Amino acid sequence: MSSLTLAKDAAAETGPATDRSAPTGSPSRSRLLSKGAVNTALVLAAVYSLFPVLWMLLAATKNNTGLASGVFDFHHIALGENLSGLIHTDHGIYLRWCLNSVLYAGIGSAVCALISVAAGYAFDKYHFRGKEKLFGAVLLGVLVPSAATVIPMYLMFSKLHLVNTVWAVLIPSVVNPFGVYLGRVFSLGYVPDEVIEAARVDGAGEIRIFGSIALPMLKSGFTTIMLFQFSAIWNGFFLALVMLSDKNLYPVTLGVYIWQTESVPDPSMTPLALTGATVAVLPVLVLFICLQRYWRSGLTAGSVK
Structure with missing residues (x-):
């Protein structure tokens, strides 16, 4: 009886252990399946998002014959011909459009970032009557679509005789x-009040405090705002369409749109419009890649030890 009891006890001890070890593989398999499903969904989303970019890059290398046969037909490559057309068409007007976009987006985004950082610093560090109400009024401007303000600005600039000038595009671009x-x-987050108070105790003026102390700490914020505004101005279309009538003042987006409309009666303009649109994307990509390190440096900006 004792040996039988011991055998039953041993079986009772080993049985649950076997039962506990059985389901251990199922969680790992479920995790593996979940990871595979997530990765598959991400790959499909990436392909879906990048396919138009791939189509645009391939279309920019084709002439009319290649576009008619399909962008994935690699027998009609005319990238050199298309780039030469961009440079020489209408006495190099495309290069003029690119320079105009650099002027509008470069100066407009830099001035806008400086004004935005200075205004944000003032709202954060200074105390004055009606500060929160004024800041709320500024936030209301976020809710207003930029396209809704173009017509009122056109009427205002027409009275100031600024329509069809560089200022008609630059002035609205510095407000964000x-x-x-x-x-x-x-x-x-990045400018401690203790640093500002210490500078004031040392006798520094408010302008010097902002320019020498606060602005370097806000370098990442300045870069972020500038990149957002640069992208918005570079890709902007409706403001220039309403304000400008001189072809030499067009930004590259409006110029490419004009070529696209001309391609309806003249199909020879289609490769130029596609190549021009592709080349116009490159400066924004290069700028984001070159300045992304400033975002990383901003993670430790303004720290106090």
Whole structure:
């Protein structure tokens, strides 16, 4: 009886152990399946998102014959011909459009970032009557679509005789309510009040404090706002369409649109429009790649030891 009891006890001890070890493989298999499903979904989303970019890159290398046979037909490559057409068509007007876009987006984004950072710093560090109400009014500007303000600005600029000038595009580009909001957020996180108070105790003026102390700490915020505004101005279309009538003042987006409309009666303009649109994307990509390190440096900006 004792041996039988011991055998039953041993079986009772080994049985649950076997039962516990059985389901251990199922969680790992489920995790593996879940990872595979997530990775598959991400790959499909990436292919879906990047396919139009691939189509645009391939279409930019084709002439009319190649476009008619399909962008994935590699027997009609005319990239050199298309680039030569961009340079020589209408006495190199495409290069003029690119320079105009660099002027509008470069100066406009830099000035906008400086104004936004300065305004955000003022809203964060200074105390004055009606500050929150004024900041709320600024935030209301975020809710207003930029396209809704173009017609009122056109009427205002027409009275000031600024329509069809560079200023008609530059002046609206330096205003960005969302940039002011970002400037206040960056100032709150990266500029300690203790540093500002110490500078005031040392006798530094407010302008010197902002330029020598606060602005270097807000470098990542300045870069972020500038990149957002640069992309918005570079890709902007409706403002220039309404304000400008001189072809020599067009930005590259409006110029490529004009070529696209001309390609309806003249199909020979289609490769130029596609190649011009592809080349116009490159400066924004290069700028984002070159300045992304400033975002990383901003993670430790303004720290106090």
